[in-house]
Amino acid sequence: MGAPLISKDEVLNRLTRVFRENGYGATLSQLSQNTGLQRASLYHYFPGGKEEMATAVVERSNAVLEREIIAPLHGTGSPSERLRAMMRSVDRYFAGGTESCLLGSLTHTPGTHRFESHIKAGFTAWIDAIASVLTEAGLTRRTARVRAQNAVFAIEGALLVCHGIGDTKPFRRMLRELPEQMTAVELSAA
Numbered sequence: 001m002g003a004p005l006i007s008k009d010e011v012l013n014r015l016t017r018v019f020r021e022n023g024y025g026a027t028l029s030q031l032s033q034n035t036g037l038q039r040a041s042l043y044h045y046f047p048g049g050k051e052e053m054a055t056a057v058v059e060r061s062n063a064v065l066e067r068e069i070i071a072p073l074h075g076t077g078s079p080s081e082r083l084r085a086m087m088r089s090v091d092r093y094f095a096g097g098t099e100s101c102l103l104g105s106l107t108h109t110p111g112t113h114r115f116e117s118h119i120k121a122g123f124t125a126w127i128d129a130i131a132s133v134l135t136e137a138g139l140t141r142r143t144a145r146v147r148a149q150n151a152v153f154a155i156e157g158a159l160l161v162c163h164g165i166g167d168t169k170p171f172r173r174m175l176r177e178l179p180e181q182m183t184a185v186e187l188s189a190a
Contacts, residue, residue, distance in 0.1 A: 011035055011045050016057050020100040023109030024054055051114060054106070058118040061102045065122050068093050073129040079137035083179035086130070090155060090175060097162045097171030104156050127152055130182070137183050147182045154178060 014035040018026045028050060032039050046052040072085035094101065103119050106112045112119070127148045134144035154174055162171045 006036070008045055011037070011042075012057060012060050015053050016061065016102060019054060019057050020102045020105050023105040024050075024111045024115075025109045026050075054115060055118070057102065058106065058115050058122075062118060062122040062125070064093070065103075065126060070126055070129045073133050079133045080179055080183055082133055083130070083182060087175040087179060091172065094159060094171070097159060097168030099159075100163060101156055101159055104159065123152060134182055138185075139183070151178055151182055 015031060018031055018034045022030060028039055028042070031050065031053065032042060035042065037045075042053070043049065046056065048055075069086055069089045072089050073082050075082055075085060077085070091097075093099070103122050106115055107119055127145070130148035130151055131141070131144040134147055135141055137144075139147065155178075158171045158174045162168050
């Protein structure tokens with residue numbers, strides 16, 4: 001008797017973990033082993049194979065990014081309060097810096113050109129939402145955009161470096177400091 005089928009949502013949770021750790025270089029054996037499903041069962045959920053699995057995971061990741069990380073930026077409160085709320089969400093989403101970024105993991109493995117539009121959409125939506133809040137905080141559009149990009153760079157880079165050094169404290173420190181850095185008043189050249 002085969003293993004009982006699990007919900008598609010749980011399959012996506014498990015696939016997400018594998019793609020976060022291995023990018024698109026994850027093998028079907030790894031995907032099968034980590035989901036607890038035989039290849040035939042994986043193909044039951046995803047007839048298009050690994051590409052369909054990765055696409056479903058990326059689309060779901062973008063929906064979670066929108067719901068969990070971007071939504072606080074559209075909430076109530078001052079721009080600083082909303083940025084801090086986003087940082088708390090980032091902290092939860094990446095488990096205090098212990099989880100890799102799926103979009104980041106997929107950007108540096110072969111074969112990811114298939115997902116470029118999804119990856120770009122996720123990062124662009126996040127940057128746009130931060131820039132909007134920073135513009136509302138009084139920064140020029142150009143400065144807001146640059147600082148929003150820098151914020152996402154800082155978050156993604158901190159995840160990478162913290163994984164490399166095996167210490168999540170710098171990630172959490174960066175999350176605490178970043179809202180103030182993003183909203184700091186521009187100093188004009190004298």
